Structure formats: C-alpha cells, structure tokens
Amino acid sequence: MTDHASTPTAPAPRRAAAARPQQPVDEKIDAFCHILPRTCADRLFALDDVPALANLRRRVMDIPALVDLDVRFRQMDEFPGYRQLINLAAPPAEDFGTPRSAAHYVRMANDALADLTARHPDRFAGFCAAVALTDVDAAVAELDRAVGELGAVGVQIYTHVRGHSLDEHRFAPFWARAAELDVLVQVHPCRNATWPDYPAEQRSRYEIWWTLGWEYDLSAFMARVVFGGILERHPSLKLLIHHGGSMIPHFSGRIGPGWDQLGSRTPPDQQADIEGPPLSKRPLDYFRMFYADTALFGAPHALRCALEFFGPERVLFASDSPYDPEKGPGYVRSSIADVNRMDLAPHERTAIFAGNLRRLTAGRLLD
Template identity: 30%
Template sequence: MSERVIDVHAHAVLPMAEGAAGAAGPELGASEDGTPFYRVGDYVLHGVKYAGSPFMDVDVRLAAMDAAGIDLQVLSPNPITYFNDLPVADAVAYARKHNDALTELVGKHPGRLLATAQLPVQDVDAMIAEAGRAVRDLGMTGLYIDTDPAGRTLDDPELDRFYEAVVDLDVPLFVHPSPLGSTGPADDVRLRRFDLDLMLGFAYDETLAVAALVFGGVMERHPGLDVCLSHGGGAAAFLSGRFARAVAKRAWVSQALRDNGFDHYYRRIWFDTHVHDVQSLQLLVDHAGSERLVFGTNFAGWDSGGDDHPAGALADTLTANATRLLRL
C-alpha cells in the first residue's frame, strides 16, 4: 500500500445547509415510524441515515478514515442537492451557504480534509463568479458539477467561458451524475428498479460525459482543463474501441479529432478508480492509461470501497496522480 492514501470521491451532507434552498430544503427528518428521510424539493429519500454517520459527523468520518487507512479525503456536494432547477438567485444563495459551511468544516482539519465547491449552474456568469469566490476567497480545492448541469451537455458552447475560468483558477473540475431526473426520481422508470439509477444510470451519464468531452471538442478547445469523472467514466473504457472506430468512420467527426484519434483526448480525462472489480480496473488502465487515474471510494456510501486500496505500483501511481490533480 502507498505511504499516503488520497481519496478524491467522498460526499458531505452539511447541517448548516439545511433549509438553505428555501422551500426546496434540503430537509433532514424522520417519519412517524422513525425511518429517516432526506427531502430535496418534492423528492424524498427514505431510509438513509445521514445523522451520526460519516456524511454529517466529522469525528465519525475521521475515525472511519483512520480505520480504512485513508490519510486525506476530498469532500464534495451531495449529488441529490445540485438544485439544477432552482431560480438563479436561490441557487447562488444555496451555493454560497454550502461552500462557506464546507470550507469551515475542512478548515478545522487541515491535512485530513479538502473541499470542492457547489456551483449555481443555472447561469454561467453566476457559476463563474461563485467558482472564483470559492477558490480565491475560500481556498477550496476544486469545483463540482453534474454530468448535465442545468440540462446542458458538457460540450454546450455556453460552458466554454466556464471552462476557461476553471483553467485560469488552476483547479480540477470534478463531474459526478445525480440520481434524480427532472421530476425527482430517474426519468426512465426502468431505472427505478433494483437501484439501477445508481448503477446503470450513473454509468450511462458518465459515458455520455466522456462522449461530450471528446466528441464535443471540450478537451480540444481547453487543453489546460483537468476534468475528473466518477466511477471510472462509466462504460467508456469498455466502449473505447467502438468510440475510436466511430472517430475513424463517421462524418460528424471534427478534423482535429480525426487527426489525433479518440485516445488522444480520452486519455486527457481524469477518472477515479471506484469500479469495484480488479478486471474492470485493469480494463480502465489498459484503455485510459494510468497517468490520470485517482483513488476514490464514495466514502460511507452504499457502495463504499474505503478499505479496498489498489496494491503495488498502482497504489503509488494513484497517490502521485492525486497530488498532481489537487495541486498539493
């Protein structure tokens, strides 16, 4: 195992953020039978106990990190509280309160915790302004957005100004999907069975994100952008040969993409290694390379891999990569 383990994939639920989005919440409570719930707008998540867990109790988190052998952890917004559909002013107010609270939390534990920022993605100017405040004024380590922020694909030209700002701020941009659709649960009702919104749904959105970043020219237009996708980028490693064939054959491919090839841009994206399987991890290494892979756990989540550190040379590589990605 590496001498230092850095976990880039860990979400926080902040007591100080409760009610910060007004009527939309978020609200933590319990039903009459004692079952805990967490409400975001009209959506209610039942049965997940945030209170007293590592998500909300920093002492419990640090003890669990020690038990798992994690030295440093990057905390990020809860994916069900992106609030992509709030009015801009409300989204700005929520992001500011969230980022202030998360900064205060990690500031009490230097060397153990870092923070990434919630952004009001409804408005690009507001998004850029809060990104600048979060990094320059609060000292946050990076920025966090959905795979389709406010309904935009990641290659939407409106986001180019934001990507330019991210490069100027010299911080990583983390991209993680939300399990919520436009009306709360996943829009595709088939994903509401067997927790498929969290498994197939996330992989679907992450694969679409890879396609938008590569096919849509984001990596070409912004060569200095460091963007990190969750869960190994979904199914992109498995589909990379098919994606490469499309680049060679299809008429919509840009000249730069055709000249450089799919792998040239695909291997410029960062991915966390939260894929649960040695063979899946090896597939990711084989296709995406190891130079931009970082260790991630979804710490304390249902699928947490907090005690599942890659062994051998890859462990040292992941630590070195995270050190570069996070500008440590």
Template identity: 40%
Template sequence: MNDDLPVLDAFTHLMPPAYLREVERLSTNRDIAKRLGTVPMLYDVPRRIEMMKGFGNYQQVISLSQPSADNVLGPDASPALARLGNDGLAEIVDRHRTHFPAFVASLPLNDIEAALQEFDRAVLELGAAGIQVETNIQGVPLDHPRFVPLFERAVHHDVPIWMHPHRGAGYADYPTEGKSRFEIWQVLGWPYETSVAMARLVFSGLMTRLPTLKIITHHLGGMIPYFEGRVGTLWDQIGVRTADEDLGYIKDMLGGRPVDCFRRFYGDTAVGGSASSIRCGLDFFGSDQVMFASDCPFDPEGGPGFIRDTLQAIQSLALPADVHRKVCHDNLAGLIGLAPAATLAAAPSAQEA
C-alpha cells in the same frame, strides 16, 4: 499494503449540517431526501473522522452530495444555497485539515454569471481545489455554449473539474414507460451519463480548444474504458451512420483518433471495489490519469466499505510501487498542489489540534 503510504481519496461526499438541513427542507426530490437521511457519516464529521482513522495515513477531498443547489432552487435563490454549502466545506477543511486537506466547490449553474462569481470566490477566497459539475445541468449538455466560460475559468484558475453523473428516475429506460424502474437510472444510467458527457465534450471540440483542461470523471470514466474497442473502431468511422449532417470534419478537428481524445480525461477508482474495473481503467487512461476514490460514505456499510474494498482491490493488482503511489496519492496531489507521498513520508506526523 504499506500502512505508511499516504492515501488521498479524490471523490468523497460530505454535507455540512446547515447545508443539509436546507436541502432537506427545500428539496422536492423525495428519493434523494430519503437517501441523505440514512447515512449519518454524510454529515456527522466526528464520526466520519473516527472511521477514517482506521485506515492509517488516509485523507479525503470532500465535496457536496447531490442534489446540487441548482437542482433544489431556481436561479434567484440557488447562489445563496451554493455559498452556504461551500462555506461549510471550507470551514470543515480549516478545522480538520489533517483529515480533509481540500474541498471541491459546487456552483449554482442555473445562473452562469453567479456561478462564475462563486467559482472565483471559492477558489480565490476559500481555497477550493476545484469545482464539481454534473453531467448535465437541468437536462442541458455541458458542451452548450452557455457553459463554455465555466471551462475557460477552470483553465484560468488551473484547477480540475470533478464531473459527477446526474440522472434521476424520470429518465425512463423505455419510451413506453414514464420512469426508470428498479433503480436502473442510477446503477446503469450514471455510467451512461458520464460516457455521454465525455463524448459531447470531445466531439464539440471543447477538449481540443482547451488542451490544459483537467476533468476527473467519477466511476473511472463510466463505460468508456470497458468499451474501448467500440469507442475506437466505430468512432474511427464517425459519420457513416449519419445521413442528416456531415460529420466528416470531426477527425480533422480532433487531430487524431477520437478514442485518444477520451484518454485526456482522468478517472477515479470509485467502482465499488472491483479490481478488474480498476485494471481496465488503468489500461485505458494510463497510470498518470487514474486516482484513488471511494465514493464514501455511499457503500452498504455507510462509510468504510468502499474505502476498504477499493484499497484491497488495488493491492490485489500488485501494481509496481511507483504506480501504486501515483494512483493512491500523487496523481491527485499533483493536480491540487499538495505534497507528493515521498515528501509526506519523510516529514513528522501532523497532529490535529
């Protein structure tokens, strides 16, 4: 691994302390509250920076962790909580830009008008690189008409959307049970959530109507790359298994094979350091659509583990130098307006005040 090669981490989570205190005070989700309190590098910025220095020329794009403001408070109060979180992230970027060059805003999506106002404020006033959305909003799919203005606003601002899976223990694995057991809801449920959200955005026609929309799918597109064969051959036959509605219009509406529409998404490498998963994602999305991400600090070590393991996994793939550079830095840098790796390598090292 070339230690001088810049690495830009697309999907990491950081909770500004003031925001975290409010979430812990207000949240009724005991599972999430328990998790947040066990990861110091989720909120201790100096400790986080010290850990990051061990990875050389390495930077993080930061976003809030779950729960989102709209999963903590109702629409009357969620906008203020979202503003608190975004203001906190913007302040961290302003103070520590050498380590955190950009942040991703979160929105109060249980009030779409307030969400659009916060979208504008975050991008135009705070300098957010884009927005983070969950794969469903209180159980409502992202292709619901109420959310169409959100995607249109992303196109208007020309910023990406970071899509994070959302599924809790209340989503039972079997209809005869009241909850999901053994944390199946997260380990297996989150890739499923991502895949379903992608499918709904494709088959609703949203991705076709907004051809410049850019969506970064967490965990490398969930199940989609691995199930390319099923996604391809079975959805080539869409409608043959459905008797209560005519789906024959889908392929004409999409203008080609459904599987090719899924390749329009971006995927990140936050797959727990699995080289074979990253190879699969590269084969599916292509080298221009995959970007480095670690999901820091939610590894078993509470910070460095996923970064180290993902870097090692990418190194083990022995990618061509130009592909390596694109995945580790330039694909994301190009999306959010940062300088490419070659430019950074030629410039003198920046020193943080």
C-alpha cells in the same frame, strides 16, 4: 580508603530496548467522496416543495457519516494515513429553487466546506467547490471566490444542467475559467427515476436509472466534451470522471474504430446529428485525456481495465464514501484493496493513492 574495585555494586539498570523504527504509513487521499455540512443539511431538508429532494431524503437520511463528523472520523480511523478531498453531496444545486437561491446555496456550502477543511486539516486535505450552472456568470464568480478566497482545489459539476448538455455554447465561459484557474474538475453523474429506460415508458424501473443510467450519463458527458470541442479548445482541463471512467475503458475497442468512421454511414438528412467543431486528433485520443478514479466498489477487474486504458498516471484513488452498505467505511476498504491487488510498481501505487492528486492540484492541498 574504600577499594571501589572490590566493593559490591548494584546491577546496572537495564537499558530500555531501542524503539523499532516506524514503518512509514502510506498516504492515501480520497479524491472523490461526499459530505453534507450541517448548515446545508438543515437548508435542504427544510425545502418541502422540491421534487429532487424527495429522493435525496430517502437515500441519505440514514447515512450519519454525511453530517455527523464524530461518526465520520471514527470510520476514517480504520485506515492509517487516510484523508479526504471533500465535496458537497447531491443533489445538484441547479435542481431546486431559482438560479438566485441555487447561487445562495452553493455560496453557503463553499463557506462550510472551507471551514471544515480549515478546522480539520488532519482529516480533510482540501475541498472541491460547488457551483450552480443555471447562471453561468454567477457560477464563474463563485468559482473565482472559492478558489481565490476560500482555497478550493477544484470544483464539482454534474453530467448535465437540468437536462442540458455542458457543450452548449452558454457554458463556454465556465470551461474557459476552469482551464485558466488550472483546477481539478470532478464530474458526477445525475439522473433520476423520471428518466425512463425505454421511450414507451414514463419512469425507470428497478433503479436502472442509478445502476446503469449514471454510467451512461458519465459516458455521454465525456463524448459531448470530446465532440463539442471542449478538450480541443482547452487541452489542459483536468476532468476527473467518477467510477473509473465509466463505460469508456470497457468499450474502447468500439469507440476507437467506431468513431473513426463518424459520418461515413450517416444518411444525408441526418448530417446535423454529427456536425461539430473540427478535431485535430482521433476521438479515442481525446478520451484518454480524461482522468478516472478508483470508485468501482470491489471490482478489481474493472479497475484493471481503467488502468490499462488511462494509465496509472491518470487514475486517482477515490471511494465514493459514505454511500456503501456500511454507510461509510466499506467502499474505502474495497477501493484500497482493489488498488493493492493491481500489478503496479511501488511508485505507481504511491501515485494513485495520493501523488497524482497532489500533482494535479499543484500544491494546493493541505499538509
């Protein structure tokens, strides 16, 4: 009988070291970035007689990530936990063709955005629909279709419609429906070199129309929404203003006491310039009802100002990708760095990176 106690045995195999628990990857959802589905790109670049497209071609033809998903996904891989809420890249559909052709284009675009989101939920958390507001009834119908049938979580609009302010009465049905649907409304600036810097000139110089003009457009849009009574009538509207709320946080000291005196210094023959629906609050209080994004391109001081004005609960992480000098990842990287440089509580940082967007889209985002 073998004495097992005295029988030499092979050393027991070494147990594999227990895997270290993975640190959770912070979720980051880019709430304002752009894409150009292939079908839309083919349609746009086939139009040779549309002036709005001449500028577009020059600006986007050398940005592969707008159209090429392989390039886009490789860039996104740099950022763990990062997904995008996509929208249609400029120009506004209203700027080319007839209202009918614009309506056809946005319908095609929304189908494509919905398809991209459905096929790549690990990359795209959702999409914001395109509409063409040259035909308001058609825009409302397309918004209903995009939200109800395609699953859009919001809609992207521009600061004006072919030079017309969105507080004109004809746009009222759009605002009413956006409020009823409780969707996120992304607001993108829009002007070009034909908008001169000074009245005596014919064109803008040095691309002032873009660098500074777009920020004026956003700020003027906000003011017309306020004084046109849109937020008074629809206080639940979720208006996301690109580029950190633009000029408003930086000039809140001028906006507050300045517009508290609206009309007190206006000559009698100019009273029509200040007439509008009655407001129940200070103008400054309405400006705080907007939401802002972090697309400020490596300017932490500007983001700090936006956070102080709107509060962390009204600021959403966004990059404006892929329009940076690296053609994709640069603004994502700088926007993340800017948020991480802020003196925020952990729950505030989490809210900015994804929580605020999830709250505003009320469960519509893909998991």
